[in-house]
Amino acid sequence: xxxxxxxxxxxxxxxxxxxxxxxxxxxxxxxxxxxxxxxxxxxxxxxxxxxxxxxxxxxxxxxxxxxxxxxxxxxxxxxxxxxxxxxxxxxxxxxxxxxxxxxxxxxxxxxx
Amino acid sequence: xxxxxxxxxxxxxxxxxxxxxxxxxxxxxxxxxxxxxxxxxxxxxxxxxxxxxxxxxxxxxxxxxxxxxxxxxxxxxxxxxxxxxxxxxxxxxxxxxxxxxxxxxxxxxxxxxxx
Numbered sequence: 001x002x003x004x005x006x007x008x009x010x011x012x013x014x015x016x017x018x019x020x021x022x023x024x025x026x027x028x029x030x031x032x033x034x035x036x037x038x039x040x041x042x043x044x045x046x047x048x049x050x051x052x053x054x055x056x057x058x059x060x061x062x063x064x065x066x067x068x069x070x071x072x073x074x075x076x077x078x079x080x081x082x083x084x085x086x087x088x089x090x091x092x093x094x095x096x097x098x099x100x101x102x103x104x105x106x107x108x109x110x111x112x
Numbered sequence: 113x114x115x116x117x118x119x120x121x122x123x124x125x126x127x128x129x130x131x132x133x134x135x136x137x138x139x140x141x142x143x144x145x146x147x148x149x150x151x152x153x154x155x156x157x158x159x160x161x162x163x164x165x166x167x168x169x170x171x172x173x174x175x176x177x178x179x180x181x182x183x184x185x186x187x188x189x190x191x192x193x194x195x196x197x198x199x200x201x202x203x204x205x206x207x208x209x210x211x212x213x214x215x216x217x218x219x220x221x222x223x224x225x226x227x
Contacts, residue, residue: 032213043220044155044202051213090154097206097214099145099157099168 002027004091004103012109013081021076021106023091033074034092034100035065044090050074061085086110114138116205116219124225125193133188133222137205143167144186145216146178147202155202161186193226200224 005024013019025031035047048059055067065076074091091103117136125131137144143162147155157170161180172178175193180186184205190197200223204216 032215034215041200041223044218046215046218049209049215094216097143097162099160099170100147100155100204100216101157102154104154 002093002101004093004101006089006091006103006106008106009104010107010109012111014111015083016080019076019078019081019085019108021089021091021108023074023076023103024072025074025091025093026072027093027095027101029095031093032095033065033067034094035059035063035074035076036090036092036102037061038088038090038105040088047076047089081108081110083110083112116203116217118201118203118219118222120222121220122223122225124227126227127193127195129193129226131190131193131224133190133201133203133224135186135188135203135205135219137184137186137203138207138217141205141207141217142184143206144180144184145204145206146172146186146188147204149200149202149221150196151199153199158188190224195226198224198226 003026033050036044047063050057050067088105090105092100094100119134145160146158149155158172160168164180175191178188200221202221203219209215
C-alpha cells in the first residue's frame, strides 16, 4: 500500500537550533517526494521536491532534504530554525502524474 | 506568474444545503486534482481530471460530484452538506516545473464551513 509516515506529530525546538523532521514512505514505483509547509488556515507551500539524481535537495527558506532509498526516508532538515518557521509540515509522495499522498503532518513550535 | 485560482475563498452553508467550489488551473494545465483537508488533518485526495475526463477517484462521498470543462476549469459540487464536510478544499493543477518534470501547483484553497 502507498503511504507516508511522519512519526513526530509535534516537535518543539529553540530558535537557532537545528531541525530534522522525519518522513518514511511506502510506494511501489519510483517515488516523487515532496515537503510542504502550511501556516494555520493557509494554503500549502512547496518547500522542496525530489524526482531523481542527487539525493540531497535544497529548497526554499534554507531547508534541505535527503532521499535515502535503502531506508525509504526523505527527512527534512534546517541548520538553524527561525521563529517564522513555526508551522505544520507535510511530507508527500506521488508517482508523477498521480495523486499526492500526504503524511499526517508534523507541527513545529519554535521557542524564542 | 499565473497561479491556480479558487473561488470562493470562504463559504458558509447550512446543513443539507448545496455548495459549488470552482478551480481555475494555470493556463495550459489540463489536469486538475481536488483535495479535502479537515481540521487538524492532512489533505486527502478526492478526485482528478485529465482533458475533461475523470482520471482518478479517491475518498469522495457520493454526495459530491465534480467535472472539468472545456476551458479546463473544474467545479466540485457538494450536496446535502453535513457538518463533517467543513474543511479546506484545495485544487491543484499539473504542469512542468523547472526540472522539466510534472508537479502539482496548489491553489489557496476554499474554506467551507457548514453550520
